[in-house]
Amino acid sequence: MEPLLAKLTNTQALTYSEALQASRELLEGSMPDAVAGAFLSMLQTRGETADEVAGMVAAIREKAQTIPLQAASVMDNCGTGGDGSQSFNISTTAAFVIAGAGITIAKHGNRSVSSRTGSADVLENLGIPLYLPAVEMTHLLEENGIAFLFAPHVHPGLKQVMQLRKVLRIPTIFNLIGPLTNPVQLDSQLLGIYRRDMLEMMAEALHKLGRKRAIVVNGAGYMDEASLAGENHLVLLEDGKQTAFTLHPEEVGLPVYPLEAIKGGDAAENADILLRVLNGENGVHRDTVVLNAGLGIFANGKAASIQEGIKLAKESIDSGAARQKLQYLIDYKQREVTS
Numbered sequence: 001m002e003p004l005l006a007k008l009t010n011t012q013a014l015t016y017s018e019a020l021q022a023s024r025e026l027l028e029g030s031m032p033d034a035v036a037g038a039f040l041s042m043l044q045t046r047g048e049t050a051d052e053v054a055g056m057v058a059a060i061r062e063k064a065q066t067i068p069l070q071a072a073s074v075m076d077n078c079g080t081g082g083d084g085s086q087s088f089n090i091s092t093t094a095a096f097v098i099a100g101a102g103i104t105i106a107k108h109g110n111r112s113v114s115s116r117t118g119s120a121d122v123l124e125n126l127g128i129p130l131y132l133p134a135v136e137m138t139h140l141l142e143e144n145g146i147a148f149l150f151a152p153h154v155h156p157g158l159k160q161v162m163q164l165r166k167v168l169r170i171p172t173i174f175n176l177i178g179p180l181t182n183p184v185q186l187d188s189q190l191l192g193i194y195r196r197d198m199l200e201m202m203a204e205a206l207h208k209l210g211r212k213r214a215i216v217v218n219g220a221g222y223m224d225e226a227s228l229a230g231e232n233h234l235v236l237l238e239d240g241k242q243t244a245f246t247l248h249p250e251e252v253g254l255p256v257y258p259l260e261a262i263k264g265g266d267a268a269e270n271a272d273i274l275l276r277v278l279n280g281e282n283g284v285h286r287d288t289v290v291l292n293a294g295l296g297i298f299a300n301g302k303a304a305s306i307q308e309g310i311k312l313a314k315e316s317i318d319s320g321a322a323r324q325k326l327q328y329l330i331d332y333k334q335r336e337v338t339s
Contacts, residue, residue: 001025001035008042016208019055027059029160036164040172048173050204056173057180057209063157064183065134067106067149069141074104077296078119078179079192079224082171088264088273088285090225090292091192092119094313096278097293099146100322101312103300106141106184110151120150121267122274128329141184144328154183176202180209188213190296192224196233203235203242213238215299221259226292228257228284236299252307254291257284278323290314 004014004022014022022039025031031039043052077091077098095107109119120130130150132140140147152158165174176198179191189211193202196218206214214237219227226232228249236243249256261284264270277286294303294310303309316322 001031001039005035005038005042008039008046011046013046013049014052014055016051016055016058019052020058021055023056023059024062027063027157027161033164033167037168040164040168040174041170044170044172048176048201050201050208053173053177053180053202053205054208057177057205060155060158060177060181061183063155064181065154065156067134067138067141067154067184069106069138069184073187073300074106074141074184075188075190075296075300076106076108076179076182076184076186077190077292077299078108078182080176080179080194081118081224082175083194083219083222083224085221085223085259085262086116086264087223087225087259087262088270089117089119089122090262090288091190092122093274093277093285093289094293094296095146096274096325097289097313097316097322098296098300099144099325100316100319101293101297101302102145103297103302104141105146106149106182106186107146108149108151108154108179108182108184110178117264117267117270119148122270123148123329125267125271126274126326126330127333129333140329140332144325146325146329148329149182149184151178151181155181180205186211188300190214190292190299191216192226193218194222194224196222199233199235199244200242203237206237207240211237213299213301215295217295223259225288226295227259228254228262228288228291229259230256234295247306249287249291252291252294252310254287254310257287262288274326278317278326280317286317290317 099105111120112118217234220230293313297303297309
């Protein structure tokens, strides 16, 4: 590690292979805590590069559970967290809408870290099991088109790093990379990030990790989701090429709402919002989900435009398809008990 720390001390970026090597040592526990702390702190202070992010993610995925999926195309939609908005679980709700539109979603997520309620908290409240073996997650993805991959369950090797993060008490590269570490090899992704200055870097990292198409978004109010509060900043990644653009909700026929209108609550409250949206209730929650699901459908390539993606998202809800995807997961374990 000494040569790599020397590079970081001189504010030089690590190559992909150097970042992969250092990350492997960190995850294997062979790196002393003092060195690990210095490594993570220097990356954060200088600002992580796409090679460093991709190298760290590759090392994490090497140690993750293997999900032997045969589906031709899989995507995820997830935000980094950290935006402080305390919103309801937008991407979790949108995942079922995207799945209802016929796209296979490997929904990777965790319990609450920076918000009141994480995706795992909400889904657990709805009765969806978090600790399924890999073969069952594969079955759900292939039969239902959506499954939840609980991050601590599919990444058991990260426990030691979590302890180090608690000791450091500063943001590190781990505050950025959670949505990138999905153990399933994804073809496309909708990635929300709370740092507007990192849109292009994260899009490049997604390219290095093999995404064919992706959208990285920083919403109005610096949300890690697309927001109805005003102008959203996005980067479209397609076959390695980046296109930056902005999107205002009125451009796609959606109303403007203040950020306060989408504040959520505890797991039970947010689960109720999710159910109300998937059951067809109109209002700010539905419109926010439709915007994000529409972006996800466009990011996947199933829709040729964001407007078409929003149309398909509305159809997914109104036809009951999104709700059926959720109900399949809720009923899954009950079917096992009664069969």
